[in-house]
Amino acid sequence: MAVEQSATTGPLTPELMSRMNAWWRAANFLSVGQIYLLDNPLLREKLAIEHVKPRLLGHWGTTPGLNFLYLHLNRVINDTGSNVLFIAGPGHGAPGVVASTYLEGTYSELYPDVSRDEEGIRRLFRQFSFPGGIPSHAAPETPGSIHEGGELGYSLSHAYGAALDNPDLVVACVIGDGEAETGPLATSWHGNKFLNPASDGAVLPILHLNGYKIANPTVLARITPEELKSLMEGFGYTPVFVEGDDPELMHQAMASAFDKAFADIRAIQKAAREDGSRERPRWPMIVLKSPKGWTGPKFVDGKKTEGFWRSHQVPFSDMSKPEHLALLEEWMRSYKPEELFDADGSLKPEIASLAPDGALRMSANPHANGGALRRPLRLPDFTDYAVDVPQPGAKDGESTYIMGTFLRDVMKANLESRNFRVFGPDETASNRLQALFEVTERAWDASTIPEDEHLAHDGRVMEMLSEHMCQGWLEGYLLTGRHGLFSCYEAFIHIVDSMFNQHAKWVKSANAVEWRRPIASLNYLLTSHVWRQDHNGFSHQDPGFIDHVVNKKADIVRVYLPPDANTLLFVTDHCLKSWNRVNVIVAGKQPEPQWLDMDAAINHCTKGIGIWEWASSDAEGEPDVVMACAGDVPTLETLAAVDLLRGYFPELKIRVINVVDLMTLQSSTEHPHGLNDRDFDALFTTNKPVIFGYHGYPWLIHRLTYKRTNHHNIHVRGYVEEGSTTTPFDMVVRNRLDRFHLAMDAIERISSLGSVGVHAREELRDKLTEHARYIRAHGVDMPEVRDWRWPTEA
Numbered sequence: 001m002a003v004e005q006s007a008t009t010g011p012l013t014p015e016l017m018s019r020m021n022a023w024w025r026a027a028n029f030l031s032v033g034q035i036y037l038l039d040n041p042l043l044r045e046k047l048a049i050e051h052v053k054p055r056l057l058g059h060w061g062t063t064p065g066l067n068f069l070y071l072h073l074n075r076v077i078n079d080t081g082s083n084v085l086f087i088a089g090p091g092h093g094a095p096g097v098v099a100s101t102y103l104e105g106t107y108s109e110l111y112p113d114v115s116r117d118e119e120g121i122r123r124l125f126r127q128f129s130f131p132g133g134i135p136s137h138a139a140p141e142t143p144g145s146i147h148e149g150g151e152l153g154y155s156l157s158h159a160y161g162a163a164l165d166n167p168d169l170v171v172a173c174v175i176g177d178g179e180a181e182t183g184p185l186a187t188s189w190h191g192n193k194f195l196n197p198a199s200d201g202a203v204l205p206i207l208h209l210n211g212y213k214i215a216n217p218t219v220l221a222r223i224t225p226e227e228l229k230s231l232m233e234g235f236g237y238t239p240v241f242v243e244g245d246d247p248e249l250m251h252q253a254m255a256s257a258f259d260k261a262f263a264d265i266r267a268i269q270k271a272a273r274e275d276g277s278r279e280r281p282r283w284p285m286i287v288l289k290s291p292k293g294w295t296g297p298k299f300v301d302g303k304k305t306e307g308f309w310r311s312h313q314v315p316f317s318d319m320s321k322p323e324h325l326a327l328l329e330e331w332m333r334s335y336k337p338e339e340l341f342d343a344d345g346s347l348k349p350e351i352a353s354l355a356p357d358g359a360l361r362m363s364a365n366p367h368a369n370g371g372a373l374r375r376p377l378r379l380p381d382f383t384d385y386a387v388d389v390p391q392p393g394a395k396d397g398e399s400t401y402i403m404g405t406f407l408r409d410v411m412k413a414n415l416e417s418r419n420f421r422v423f424g425p426d427e428t429a430s431n432r433l434q435a436l437f438e439v440t441e442r443a444w445d446a447s448t449i450p451e452d453e454h455l456a457h458d459g460r461v462m463e464m465l466s467e468h469m470c471q472g473w474l475e476g477y478l479l480t481g482r483h484g485l486f487s488c489y490e491a492f493i494h495i496v497d498s499m500f501n502q503h504a505k506w507v508k509s510a511n512a513v514e515w516r517r518p519i520a521s522l523n524y525l526l527t528s529h530v531w532r533q534d535h536n537g538f539s540h541q542d543p544g545f546i547d548h549v550v551n552k553k554a555d556i557v558r559v560y561l562p563p564d565a566n567t568l569l570f571v572t573d574h575c576l577k578s579w580n581r582v583n584v585i586v587a588g589k590q591p592e593p594q595w596l597d598m599d600a601a602i603n604h605c606t607k608g609i610g611i612w613e614w615a616s617s618d619a620e621g622e623p624d625v626v627m628a629c630a631g632d633v634p635t636l637e638t639l640a641a642v643d644l645l646r647g648y649f650p651e652l653k654i655r656v657i658n659v660v661d662l663m664t665l666q667s668s669t670e671h672p673h674g675l676n677d678r679d680f681d682a683l684f685t686t687n688k689p690v691i692f693g694y695h696g697y698p699w700l701i702h703r704l705t706y707k708r709t710n711h712h713n714i715h716v717r718g719y720v721e722e723g724s725t726t727t728p729f730d731m732v733v734r735n736r737l738d739r740f741h742l743a744m745d746a747i748e749r750i751s752s753l754g755s756v757g758v759h760a761r762e763e764l765r766d767k768l769t770e771h772a773r774y775i776r777a778h779g780v781d782m783p784e785v786r787d788w789r790w791p792t793e794a
Contacts, residue, residue: 061311066208118345392614403587467493521580592636
């Protein structure tokens with residue numbers, strides 16, 4: 001439906017509309033000033049070239065629309081007392097968001113040097129997209145923001161994550177029509193099927209159609225209104241259209257649209273909360289169609305600018321042209337700053353009074369600084385879930401299933417506080433976390449049939465077959481002060497590489513913002529991992545997310561490779577207690593040997609790396625070889641290789657080192673968990689061969705250890721992009737991470753063995769030949785591989 005108003009009819013009185021239009025002019029004026037000016041902020045003298053920044057950076061095209069929407073949301077907040085969180089999806093829309101937060105007063109409260117006077121405005125202008133200043137997008141430095149403007153495509157999933165378990169919150173999410181063309185955003189419209197109107201907040205999507213991206217028209221702006229209306233209705237929304245360029249008409253139309261949307265939201269929530277309605281609602285959404293670069297120059301150098309792609313960024317930038325300088329002055333004076341600001345440069349009181357009070361200001365909404373709302377999880381004692389390990393490797397267990405029983409009770413302990421959820425793309429049960437369904441269900445607000453299992457309006461497991469959506473939900477949930485965990489098949493977590501990237505950057509930047517409080521860590525469980533995807537094949541075999549993660553700043557990222565259930569329990573508990581981190585846990589879900597009892601697991605994980613004395617034989621002196629491992633399958637293969645070496649060479653002195661915390665391999669000067677050189681040399685020696693079995697791509701170990709004394713002796717086996725549909729053991733053979741190759745690597749590098757080792761190596765090569773023949777004949781691995789156990793009297 002379209003909302004049409006005249007200038008004299010509608011919710012706004014002439015006096016109110018006049019003040020609101022003045023606020024909008026002020027916001028637009030401040031936005032243009034941020035992009036262009038270094039000095040002369042209120043144009044109290046003739047504009048000169050020295051008043052203009054030498055480099056012009058910023059995005060004007062989306063800004064007047066954002067200012068318009070922010071203003072009208074403030075009017076609704078004042079009228080209704082609504083608790084509204086504002087998310088600016090369009091990339092680089094910060095000039096508008098920053099301008100609005102400055103007009104509300106929050107900016108000056110948090111940054112007192114950017115005061116509410118002429119000097120403060122000069123500083124506001126100077127800092128924007130300027131060295132030592134702030135970015136051109138809504139960043140952690142921006143009050144009221146939980147969404148970086150550079151995160152194109154994620155705004156709506158963040159909005160739905162923020163609304164979960166926040167029943168009094170309305171998340172107003174502005175979606176740029178360029179952003180709407182991205183895959184993550186296209187998926188995010190379906191968030192309305194997972195929102196429970198009885199216990200969650202509301203999301204109000206606002207699709208801002210200004211028609212153009214950087215240099216092209218946008219798809220949604222070039223389809224018919226009827227087609228766009230049908231599309232939004234198909235997604236399950238009730239769209240309200242506001243279109244035009246006449247400010248007076250648009251003010252009345254937008255006020256009516258917001259009144260209707262907020263009334264619809266209240267009615268939906270009342271039906272669910274007071275009347276017990278279980279029917280999935282058709283939530284409102286708004287489509288704003290306004291000119292790109294609205295109120296800016298209509299033409300520059302004779303070329304169409306307002307309402308066209310040329311206004312997307314800086315409408316004109318060659319300020320050496322006198323006509324451009326004159327045009328800038330004309331443009332800025334068109335907002336009549338002398339009517340907006342007092343003699344000292346403060347916003348006139350009758351305009352400033354349009355800002356909501358205190359925490360009702362969107363720029364001061366507590367949910368936008370979620371760390372201030374964060375409360376620690378109630379966690380059961382993880383040692384209560386310990387697997388009994390009478391001796392190393394004597395019994396098998398499914399590590400993630402054990403972890404799932406712990407997460408079940410974490411969920412149960414926090415049901416009342418409603419601040420913990422588990423996210424994953426339709427893989428919770430597949431990843432062996434199904435114990436969660438003993439205390440909660442999957443969130444689901446679409447239709448069901450009698451045969452459905454574990455679907456409920458109030459479910460707390462969030463599943464949708466979109467890694468983008470799961471990541472976006474979780475980020476929005478964390479950024480507004482809650483806790484969660486994201487489980488995913490290891491190979492497909494790459495789908496959110498960019499989203500992880502942006503979140504890690506957000507956390508790094510937020511750490512430098514004094515008023516930002518710490519948020520709970522983003523915790524990944526990567527399972528169904530590379531070494532146990534033999535049945536699915538090459539497409540499911542990729543451990544490279546770890547490499548991507550360790551590119552980020554050392555104070556942000558952690559990577560854990562627990563080799564069994566008890567170490568996984570310790571790591572999970574540790575990660576759920578942490579904050580301002582991205583924790584990556586890689587653990588298999590298949591039955592595998594259990595190596596450490598709980599006491600040993602605690603000691604080992606506390607250090608993050610250590611010698612497994614029970615598997616080593618070098619207690620009487622220097623080792624002949626160091627056998628190191630990181631990851632559950634590499635640990636199994638390394639220990640099996642050690643068993644082989646002992647059988648061939650009983651007098652060989654072998655040291656076994658297991659790594660749980662991958663970042664311990666880095667120098668302590670580069671990562672807070674890193675070992676110093678003395679401790680690293682004590683473990684790995686300064687001159688002995690090191691055979692390192694690693695879960696991922698082997699060059700990462702070389703990258704982490706390249707400065708170490710003994711780096712030239714470190715030989716790493718890991719995934720080298722060899723895979724297929726095959727047997728579990730053949731996967732490690734194909735990548736030369738198997739016990740036979742590891743044992744041969746050791747023999748080849750132990751100089752004391754000399755020719756004695758030749759015969760053993762020949763036998764090991766024969767074993768590889770036997771393996772290849774056996775799996776082709778039987779379709780399973782050889783019994784001696786399948787049934788191998790760490791010897792009792794090792």
